Amino acid sequence: MTTATGHEGKTRGFAAATRLIAEREVKTFLRSKGFWIGLAVTVIGLFAMSILPTVLGGGQTKVAAVGAKAAEVLVGTDLEVRTVGDLSAAQDLVRSEEVEAAVVPDASGSGVRVVALNDPPTEVVAALRTAPPVDLLDASEVGQGQRQLVIMVFSLIFLLFGMGGTAIAQSTVTEKQTRIVEILVSTVPVRALLAGKIAGHVLLTIGQILVIAVAAPIALRLGGHSDLLALVAPALGWFVPFLVLGFVLLASMWAVTGSLVSRQEDLGSSMGLVVMLVLGPYFAVMFFADNASVLTVLSFVPFSSAIAMPVRMFAGQASAWEALASLGLLAGTAVLTVLLASRIYSGSLLHTGGKLALRKAWAREE
């Protein structure tokens, strides 16, 4: 851009304007209580999830054992064994609920029987059952349980940040509602306004991801899940870029959502589509986690690929080129969406009154 006025003084270029807008956006959110409360709740929740089960669960299940045979079958199980002298002593411990069950001698086939209070103690019975050895022909590197956990955590984080984009919509509506938008539009290009908003919120999101990335290992270690941590860490490497690009994609849509209405109260009416695009991938990945072919498709579809591809990478179901291709696809979609969004944004930003239809906003660019 050149100054055609011949007047002394500088002109704000696109990049500088974008930076200023982003800066203000970040500052505003860092100052809002809601932002810090949200982040605190997330971090506290993370700690609670990984530490509380260990603390409240009270560790291992306790059983009483009577006789040599009982002690023998309990060797190698994950139960805490208390050896007692006779059946009545064991029954006393069960009644006083000091132990969950007692394993006592029996004349039948296995040589032991289990004594419990109200319900059959499934955990103890399962520990005593001798399962036949299994040979897996196509063994997965990670267990089913761990995979489920990763899917759940990734989906939740995606949901959290995806919905966090509401902040962009709200910030846009605030500018429309207070009419400062007219000053902004007459000063900097609308595209810089949109770019600054997206950039600011992407930075905020990356910041929050970093906080969680630092807090999560600490929480997991405190909760005694170091093994899980070692497992999840490499998957995070893929998840972070996918999450950031996925957020850019959603961020531009959130901005459009905000630009279509004129008042905070009306935001609900324009949010539907984006909320669907956040919830859809979340549910799709959760439901089809065990359907390899659907998950493969989901891992390439932008939006859901942000969760599905890192999950597949984690489970060793996809190769690096697939992840890169999907990442490229996501990046391309994000760029395209930002471009489309900037046109709709320009068309709708100065509209006041009721909700503006997308089609009209598209046609209004002038």
Next chain:
Amino acid sequence: MLTVTSIGRSFGDLQVLDGVSFEVRPGRMTGFLGANGSGKTTTMRIVLGVLAAHSGTVTWRGSPVTGAVRQRFGYMPEERGLYPKMGVAEQIAWLGQLHGLDQATAKRNTERLLDQLELGHRGKDKLEELSLGNQQRAQIAAALVHDPVMLILDEPFSGLDPIAVETVLGVLRERAANGVPVLFSSHQLSVVERLCDDVVIISGGKIAASGARDELRARYGTTRFELVVASDAGWVRDVPGVRVVDVDGPRAVFELDGRPDADRAVLEAALRRGTVRSFTPVVPTLDEIFMEAI
């Protein structure tokens, strides 16, 4: 100088502006007059690039107004707007930076302006904590912070108490005196009358009249006079070329037709009849020009 040439704009089937042309000259306060819905705000938005014109051009010093040029303009929109939850000084300085100032200059200008507008002590407060009148002053500071080369203010005085009007006026006059063209709209004719050097009157999307205030007054009002004599002034009715507007005892208000020296003929006739207490051309108020022009 800002030149607006044959601007046209419609919304749907409704033609809102039709061949609007006028100039805003450097160093002059130009009042933009019009009734509600006459096209004032639409015109200003087009000049600011907030809205596109369907025809016509806006030029600044002879070249089309580009985004870079507009960045040096100062704008106060009709519907006021700043960030309610942001500090007053902080957001004004931020807007200054957005307009191209470096951080230090933006800060310095903000402080100076807020002091000038008697808002210096409220700089740290959030905008929403200010009274409406003070929010308005902040809004004016926001339009001036980057030392604009051109000022466009939509109804800058509405919502201000008389003292605030004087304060704001002082600030605007200072800018105009430094050679900045100032265009401001108003529906309060008395305000414009007192403040502006030039007037542009718009009606139904068309320019009804424009030019220097005094010229307009002359153009619209040379033929009306007021005569006060010692006795009854009823005889004025009989002077050729005179159309009486009102006679009330010794006082007569009349208009003259085009014949030369008609005013002199009336005055001489009056002097012949006795004492003349006053004989003055009646300069119309903008109100009257406005009513006549639209």
